[in-house]
Amino acid sequence: QKEVEQNSGPLSVPEGAIASLNCTYSDRGSQSFFWYRQYSGKSPELIMFIYSNGDKEDGRFTAQLNKASQYVSLLIRDSQPSDSATYLCAVHSGGGADGLTFGKGTHLIIQP
Amino acid sequence: NAGVTQTPKFQVLKTGQSMTLQCAQDMNHNSMYWYRQDPGMGLRLIYYSASEGTTDKGEVPNGYNVSRLNKREFSLRLESAAPSQTSVYFCASSEWHNTDTQYFGPGTRLTVL
Numbered sequence: 129q130k131e132v133e134q135n136s137g138p139l140s141v142p143e144g145a146i147a148s149l150n151c152t153y154s155d156r157g158s159q160s161f162f163w164y165r166q167y168s169g170k171s172p173e174l175i176m177f178i179y180s181n182g183d184k185e186d187g188r189f190t191a192q193l194n195k196a197s198q199y200v201s202l203l204i205r206d207s208q209p210s211d212s213a214t215y216l217c218a219v220h221s222g223g224g225a226d227g228l229t230f231g232k233g234t235h236l237i238i239q240p
Numbered sequence: 241n242a243g244v245t246q247t248p249k250f251q252v253l254k255t256g257q258s259m260t261l262q263c264a265q266d267m268n269h270n271s272m273y274w275y276r277q278d279p280g281m282g283l284r285l286i287y288y289s290a291s292e293g294t295t296d297k298g299e300v301p302n303g304y305n306v307s308r309l310n311k312r313e314f315s316l317r318l319e320s321a322a323p324s325q326t327s328v329y330f331c332a333s334s335e336w337h338n339t340d341t342q343y344f345g346p347g348t349r350l351t352v353l
Contacts, residue, residue, distance in 0.1 A: 230284075232280065
């Protein structure tokens with residue numbers, strides 16, 4: 129059973145600070161890693177994806193992957209109230225497997 | 241370019257009724273998916289279609305059937321709805337099945353009484 133674990137939160141961060149969201153996964157063969165943002169009552173939307181160990185930056189967002197530790201994180205710099213949402217970590221094993229395995233999400237609250 | 245569209249947006253059924261959820265994508269994607277999302281359970285894969293003409297079971301297929309009508313359309317059918325199928329249903333698509341980003345439709349909120 130492939131598992132993706134996230135702290136459900138809520139994670140409360142002051143406006144302008146760095147929000148750090150973490151995710152661990154059980155399948156060592158996992159190849160692709162995704163972060164989705166989901167506002168209440170809306171569908172998930174892609175924030176970032178990462179395939180290789182290390183950091184990947186896109187604007188205020190940085191994804192970090194450590195395959196040896198089976199750990200992926202998302203950093204949000206200069207957090208804004210509009211970043212308040214649930215963040216879903218998703219992992220793809222590849223090789224003919226059956227789609228993405230999602231974590232249950234971390235509820236992030238940015239306090240003005 | 242509408243992306244992934246789903247109909248209906250909301251539906252209320254009585255136990256035992258049947259219905260079909262429709263999904264279409266205009267991104268020329270090969271792979272399509274149906275998920276359900278329940279509070280505290282996260283997104284769970286019901287069925288997927290890696291390419292036109294193929295369908296496979298996901299994590300929670302019981303009580304559902306799917307049809308990949310053509311490359312654009314992937315429908316989900318509930319033959320005899322049960323209260324346990326009350327959920328939000330999301331359709332998604334990706335260019336290819338493995339590794340690629342999935343793009344989600346707006347969802348269908350289904351209540352079974």
